[in-house]
Structure formats: structure tokens, C-alpha cells
Amino acid sequence: MRLLALAFCLLVISAVAAKAEDPSFSLTIKDHRFSPAEITIPANMRVRFMVKNLDPTPAEFESDDFKAEKIIPAGQEVTILLPALKPGIYEFHDEYNEALSKSRLIVK
Amino acid sequence: MLATALIVFREILEAALVVSIVMAATKGVLGRGLWVGYGLGGGILGASLVAAFAGAIAQLASGMGQELFNASVMFIAVAMLGWHSVWMGRHGREMARDLGTVGRAVSAGSRPPYALAVVVGIAVLREGSEAVLFLYGIAAGEPDQTGRMIVGGLLGLVGGVALGLAMYYGLLRISTKHLFAVTTWMIVLLAAGMAGQGAAFLVQADVLPSLGDAVWNTSRVLTDSSVLGKTLHTLVGYSAQPSVVQLLFYAATLVAIGSLTWLYGRPPRPVSADQRRFAP
Numbered sequence: 480m481r482l483l484a485l486a487f488c489l490l491v492i493s494a495v496a497a498k499a500e501d502p503s504f505s506l507t508i509k510d511h512r513f514s515p516a517e518i519t520i521p522a523n524m525r526v527r528f529m530v531k532n533l534d535p536t537p538a539e540f541e542s543d544d545f546k547a548e549k550i551i552p553a554g555q556e557v558t559i560l561l562p563a564l565k566p567g568i569y570e571f572h573d574e575y576n577e578a579l580s581k582s583r584l585i586v587k
Numbered sequence: 588m589l590a591t592a593l594i595v596f597r598e599i600l601e602a603a604l605v606v607s608i609v610m611a612a613t614k615g616v617l618g619r620g621l622w623v624g625y626g627l628g629g630g631i632l633g634a635s636l637v638a639a640f641a642g643a644i645a646q647l648a649s650g651m652g653q654e655l656f657n658a659s660v661m662f663i664a665v666a667m668l669g670w671h672s673v674w675m676g677r678h679g680r681e682m683a684r685d686l687g688t689v690g691r692a693v694s695a696g697s698r699p700p701y702a703l704a705v706v707v708g709i710a711v712l713r714e715g716s717e718a719v720l721f722l723y724g725i726a727a728g729e730p731d732q733t734g735r736m737i738v739g740g741l742l743g744l745v746g747g748v749a750l751g752l753a754m755y756y757g758l759l760r761i762s763t764k765h766l767f768a769v770t771t772w773m774i775v776l777l778a779a780g781m782a783g784q785g786a787a788f789l790v791q792a793d794v795l796p797s798l799g800d801a802v803w804n805t806s807r808v809l810t811d812s813s814v815l816g817k818t819l820h821t822l823v824g825y826s827a828q829p830s831v832v833q834l835l836f837y838a839a840t841l842v843a844i845g846s847l848t849w850l851y852g853r854p855p856r857p858v859s860a861d862q863r864r865f866a867p
Contacts, residue, residue, distance in 0.1 A: 525793075536724035537641065539717065543810040545801075546787060546828050549653055550720060552642040553727070558650040560793055562800040562830070574812065575594065575721045 501560070503527035508538050508551065511576035519585040522566045531556040537575070542584075544569040588739045591725070595743025597814060598718035601821045602630070603751030605710035608777060609703045611758035612671075612770035619700055626704035630711025637716035638723060654792035657713065661785030664709040667702040668778035669844040672771060674702070676851035718743070773822070775844050780824025783837035790830055798831035 502521060506528055507514045513530075520526045532538050532551040540549045540559055551557050564586045573580035606623065613619040637644065637656075644652045718740075725736040761769055789795040806827040809816045819825035824837055 534728065536728035537720045538724075539721075541812060543812060543827075544806050546811075546826075546830070547791070549791070550641055550645065550717070552645055553724075555642055555645060557645050557653075560791055562790075562797060562828075564800075575724055578590075 501525050501527045503529055503558075506530045507533055508573065508580070509533045511536075511538070511573060511579040513571075513573075513580055513582040515582075517583040517585065519587060520561070520564075522586045523563050525563050526561045528559040528561060529556055530559060538573040538580070539575055540571065541574045542569060542571040544571075544584075547571065588735045588742070591722075591735055591739025592742035592746065594721055595718050595740050596746040597743075597812065597817055598714050598721065599744065599747035600714075600750060600814065600817050602710040602714040603747040604754055604818065604821045605777065606707050607751040607754040607758070608770060608773050609700075609707055610755050611766065612774055613700045613703060614759065614766065616700055619703075622700055622704040623707055626707030627711055629704075630708040631715060633708060633712035634715030634719050637712060638719035641716070641720060648792070651792040651794075654788045655794070658785045658788035658792065658794075660709050660713055661781045661788065664706050665778045665782045665785065665840060667705045667709075668774050668781070669840075669847070671700065671702040671706075672774055672778075672844050672848040673851055675767075675771065676848040771848060775841060775848065776823050777821065778844055779837045779841040780820065780822075782840035783824050783826065783829065783833045784820075786833045786836035787826070787830065790832060795832050797833075798835070800830050801828035802831055802834055804828050 502524070504518060504520060504526065506518065508530065511534060528540075530540060530551055532553055532555055535553050537553050538551045540547060540551060540557075545564055546562055547559055549557055549559050564584075566586050569584040569586060571582055571584055606627070609626075610619070610623060613623070641653075644656055646652060648655050722736050722740050725732050758766065758770065786795060790797045804827065809819070809825070809827060811817065811820055811825075811827050816825060816827065826833060829837075
């Protein structure tokens with residue numbers, strides 16, 4: 480039990496430590512489009528997206544290429560933690576307006 | 588309009604499948620319609636509340652409220668599914684001793700499936716809230732599109748309900764001798780998938796380490812958000828890019844509920860629990 484508690488503490492500490500180092504990027508949603516519509520991030524590390532929804536309607540950030548799913552209520556800014564990705568080109572979109580919002584994520 | 592219908596359909600597909608599995612798993616249990624009805628009603632109410640307070644939820648826990656909320660409801664559902672499976676198993680063993688006692692069989696069978704009603708409520712709440720938010724978004728942002736929203740939303744809803752009914756009646760085609768064995772394992776798989784998804788939400792919230800992202804990547808073949816992907820996601824816990832920790836939660840749940848159900852469900856004599864439940 481004590482070992483478990485210790486493991487949990489280490490887990491929390493490592494999570495908090497990771498938090499400080501994650502590079503973060505700001506995006507906005509306006510008229511159901513992401514801006515910038517193409518964004519380049521570093522490979523093999525977790526990255527934070529700060530997404531601000533300027534539309535009067537909610538959006539749902541989602542990708543077919545990596546795991547991410549988060550609702551961005553109208554007028555709010557949310558933080559999305561992306562998994563560490565290998566170099567390549569990925570897509571992300573707003574599930575509620577997929578065609579308009581399709582954007583490119585370049586991982587280098 | 589068809590795009591609207593498809594989005595609503597995709598959002599409620601998971602809930603429809605869960606409800607149909609629960610209905611099949613409780614076939615013959617007295618009063619289950621009422622309890623599943625409570626689950627549905629509570630879920631719809633909950634979905635509207637979650638949608639209404641989406642903004643507040645998102646701001647909780649330094650911006651990770653949504654992930655933690657989703658993970659919490661997932662784990663509650665897993666616990667309920669596990670409880671149901673183990674209870675059914677233990678109950679089956681007790682009843683096997685007194686097989687043929689009609690009165691007890693009926694009273695046992697009439698025990699309301701509270702746990703599964705909670706599962707129905709949670710499935711509807713989680714998936715329904717996204718559908719409600721989406722439709723609300725159209726209504727609020729594009730007032731001239733209200734017709735599109737209503738017709739598209741209804742079409743999606745009808746599609747989801749039709750799929751659920753097809754699944755339910757499909758399951759009922761399984762001979763009664765095997766039906767409960769099948770639904771028990773479907774419920775175990777459902778629980779394992781939900782535990783994995785709960786873990787994935789905790790990774791997204793930075794509470795759990797992923798221990799390695801994307802053990803495999805089948806998103807080019809089948810994405811999580813496609814209709815087939817979502818169906819398999821619900822039924823067996825399919826994930827296009829599972830993390831190590833997600834797989835661990837999946838396997839641990841499968842082993843835990845599976846072994847407990849098997850352990851408790853093993854009849855002392857070669858008399859199956861199914862026969863008991865089909866006592867008149």
C-alpha cells in the first residue's frame with residue numbers, strides 16, 4: 480500500500496514536471512475554421528494546444544490521425560494535450576464542421 | 588441536412604448499442620423496461636445538463652474538467668457493468684442449488700437491474716450531450732438552419748434507434764440457451780473498452796502517463812470516428828491508436844471482471860444459470 484502511494488506521488492510529480500516543459504501553441508476558431516490552418520510542432524513530445532473558440536457555437540476538436548477529443552464551448556479557450564507524435568503530416572478538425580475546419584498538423 | 592443526420596447518428600450510436608446490449612442481457616427480468624426507461628430519462632436529462640454546463644465543466648480542474656468528468660463516468664459505468672456481471676454469476680450459483688423452486692426464480696428474476704440502468708444513463712448522458720451541443724450550436728449560430736437541425740437531428744436519432752433495435756433483435760435470435768453467455772461476455776468487453784477509454788481520458792488530462800503512445804496505428808484503415816470504428820469501439824473497445832496504459836486498463840478489466848464472473852458463475856453441479864433464469 481505504501482509502495483502504491485509512493486508510486487502515485489511519483490506519478491503526480493512527473494506529470495507536474497512534464498506540464499512545465501510542454502511547448503504550447505495558440506489557435507483560434509473563427510467561422511468554423513482553425514487559425515492557423517497549418518501548424519508545425521516538434522516531434523516525440525507532448526504538446527499543448529490552447530484553442531480559443533471565437534464562434535457563438537461550440538466546437539469539438541478531433542483528429543482522425545491521433546487521439547484527441549475535446550469540446551470547446553462558444554467563446555471559451557481550452558487546453559488540449561496532444562500525444563507525442565512521430566514526424567509526419569496529420570490532420571485535425573472540428574467534428575461539428577468537419578469540411579470547413581480540416582487543418583494540417585506538421586510534426587518535425 | 589444529411590451531414591447533420593450523420594453527425595447525430597455517430598454521436599448516439601454508442602448509446603444505442605449499449606442500450607440494446609443491456610436490454611438483451613436483461614431479457615425476461617421483470618420490470619427491466621421501467622428501469623431502462625429511468626436510465627434513458629436520466630441520461631437525456633443529464634445530457635442536457637452536461638451540454639448546458641459544458642463551459643463550466645471545461646474550466647474545472649485547471650482546464651481538464653472535461654477529461655476528468657468523462658473518465659469518471661466511464662469508470663462508474665465499468666464498476667456497474669462489473670457489479671452486474673459478478674452479481675449475475677454469484678446469483679446463478681445460489682439459484683442452481685435450488686433449481687426448480689419456481690417462486691425463488693421469479694423473485695430473483697424480478698430483481699431490478701439497477702446497475703444496468705445506471706450504465707444506460709451514463710451512455711446516453713455522455714454521447715447525448717455531444718449531440719445536444721451540436722444541435723444547439725446550429726440553433727444558436729445559424730437560426731435560419733433550424734429546419735435543417737430538426738430534420739437532420741430526427742433522422743440521426745431514427746437511424747441510431749433503428750441500429751439499436753436491429754442489434755437487440757439480432758441478439759434475441761441467439762438461442763435462449765446461449766443468449767446470456769453471449770450478453771455476459773459482451774458486457775465484459777463493453778466494460779473493458781470503457782475502462783480503456785477512461786484511461787485514455789486520464790492520459791489526455793495528464794493524470795496518467797501513456798507509457799507509450801499508439802501501440803499500433805490503424806487510423807488509415809479504420810478511424811475511431813467512423814461509423815464502423817465507433818461500433819467496434821463500443822462492442823470490443825476498438826481504438827485506432829491505443830496507448831500502453833489504455834491497453835493495460837483494457838486487459839486488467841477483462842481479466843478482473845471475466846475471472847470474477849467465471850469464479851462466481853461456476854455452477855456447483857453441471858446446471859447452467861441460464862436454465863434457472865428461464866424457469867417460468
